[in-house]
Amino acid sequence: VDVEAISSLASFFENLSENFSQSVPVSGWNQTSDPCTSNWTGIICYDRTLLVKSIVLNSFNLSGAFNPSFICNVTSLATSVAVISLENNNLHGESFDSIANCKSLTHLYISGNKFSGSVPDSLSQLNNLKRLEISDNEFSGSLPSLARISGLIEFIAQNNHLSGSIPEFDFSNLVTINVSNNDFSGPIPPGGDRFTATSYLGNPQLCGDPLTVKCKTAGPPPDAAQNSSASGDSKRNGPTPSEILMYSGYALVGLIVVLLIMLKVCKRGEKKEESVKETDHSFHSKEKDASTTYTSAASNEFKSIAMSNKSEVFMGNSIESAPVSSSLIVLTSPEVNGLRFEELLKAPAELLGRGKHGSVYKVNCDEQGMTLAVKRIKDWSLPSNDFKLRMKRLNGVKHPNVLPVVAFYCSRQEKLLVYEYQPNGSLLKLLHGMPTGQTFDWGSRLGVASAIADALAFMHDELHSDSIAHGNLKSSNILFNKNMEPSISEYGLMTGDNPDNSPLISNTFQQFSGDQTESAFRADIHALGVILLELLTGKMPMVENNGMDLATWVVSVVKEEWTVEVFDRALIREGASEERMVNLLQIAIKCVDRSPDSRPSINQVASMINNIKEEDERSMDVSESPFSMRI
């Protein structure tokens, strides 16, 4: 990256980070390092050219000004940056004019900030824009015409104060539009009825399909109608029957939402009571959205539970030896060596999520400069010795794409598994989670598929004689490290839902019979097949699909010869090779075969996926697609 660009990026961040209370560690963004080779926080670069591709600084508590001129007035940046994502900060900014120079911009996400005034006209000149998200700001006034941006896939602008009529749109490529909860008025433009009413709700003066409010054919133009109502000269004497119907609809939906929330709150209350009983500790603070904020409740819960048990902590390298009476929680990885159990308990903990087998906490150990993920497994009536033996065996098998347990804790009622925290979330989140400004392109998906298949093949090979299959392979157990490299988590530790109705891991980790062993390994192949289907379809494994699970749905669609219908639209739009997608689909379908014996072996699966990947790499144009992300 050239010197001018580096200095401009540093100024860009300086402006963004006025009053920055660094709640999230940020590296780089200074003039003395290179954004691409020094891995600046939030910067993603093109692999080959090492030019900046994406600037992603979501939820960084930034409260300064967004001034695009620092990027768009510097030629090397203006021509390379494809993604700017600054969601969920407190940013403001008036001067957007220069953004028109950022001709390569395909994704602009500025939702959840404090932008006000009218939506800049300059946005309408971004001809390559695919996704534009400006929701949850204070934007007002009318919307510029975005009709020229014919490739727009997504336009999200809800919860602002936008008014006037919705300008004509080219709806042909638009997959998502949301302008709800604004002050738009007049008719929904032609083509807008392709979407459901939820895209437009909360704009009382908006009319026409798909809303139930019909437009008055010979009425005054929308702006005039707005003016007259603003001057108090209301044209209406009361609500029309269709308005009454619409508002009763809102009221009903509102009532249902309130009831659902109450139900959830009650359930949480019950859950908390249970944990209180279990730990003999009381929690005072409310449990907030687990994924984002540090909660003292989660922290307390984690600590109190671990402390309520008599400590019996083991050194990973001396698992066979007697319990180490000191408070070391030490384990196998040199990075965590020296971490003390008390330090782990003292560190702030954030609840990441509750799975079927327990809860996972993110724990920041400042002294070691380390962030860990600690899985607390409750009610696992597993003899400690079996557990220790299993940990020891697994500790002896390492693969770069399999996440090792770096430490563990074991008492009669409580087991803790300690992993290194993987900052880029799970495959489940990447595929189905919140939009993050990242596109997950075909090449990256193939890369993930082949890395997981290779890793699974290695583990199966190594652990077959010990009858240790993964047992709970799924997209939430594929985690991404800071370089977006995937790894398989929880190998050999948890039981999942076995499609073949036989146990995957015996409750006591005792040896399986030969048949049970085979069944567990073949269940892993099925699980890998489902992950491949998620990568290809972008769909969740269980929901959607008319109540069918993903595998059943895909097989039924393919049987009807509508194969292309199953693929993720993003892949089609990106121009991914249909032939290779179909090839991968065929592998996936073989893996999810109902008859375990008909499924291919993991080595066959891995080698078939690698062939597709190699073909894809060979066919790749030297010039990189602007949508591809580094994975």
Ligand SMILES: Nc1ncnc2c1ncn2[C@@H]1O[C@H](COP(=O)(O)OP(=O)(O)OP(=O)(O)O)[C@@H](O)[C@H]1O
């Ligand atoms: N090492 C880790 N780094 C970052 N996030 C993690 C780590 N381990 C787990 N998580 C996240 O914590 C959350 C809860 O994980 P958990 O494994 O308990 O859930 P699950 O996979 O849905 O269920 P199960 O109990 O069946 O494994 C998930 O969102 C998961 O992606």
